[in-house]
Amino acid sequence: DANSIRPGDVINSYSGKTIEVIDTDAEGRLVLADAINYTIKAFNPDQIIDLATLTGSSIGTLGYSAAAMFSDNDDMKDALSDIGYEAHERVWPLPLFDDFKSDLHSDIADVRNYSGKPIAGAITAAKFLEVFAEDHPAWLHLDIAGVAYSDSSYAKMKSATGYGVRLLTEYIKSIIE
Structure with missing residues (x-):
């Protein structure tokens, strides 16, 4: 389609930042x-947790045993780690090192959507999202690619696990109580 996005295109985001499409x-x-930026601007939440089957890289790092967790908020990370073990929906923290910021540098836009490098794909994807979280003090990203689907004796093929429902329910309960 002549109107489809192509590598090298620059698009506008909700935040007003421009994005160079690499992949x-x-x-x-x-x-x-x-969605993250809209949530911040429209609702000004105390905390934001997003879940996405974002990268195969998280599977390469953690396999099918845990979701990759990214945040600069240690309280949220610690709470979700503890609750994840209790709820049997484990998470494992990965870094948001600023070393990876340059991998998303663009000469023609504010940021690139993909580093193009064969390393640290889950980290650079989270760093991309961090740009749009705009320094929110309590933003946390879970890459659930490795835990969102599983084999089941009840299904003929891999099916959705519902990963995150127990984790977030228990986390919200811990905040309310």
């Missing part, structure tokens, strides 16, 4: 970036 297959993070 058209990394489209989910574009939508999620807008």
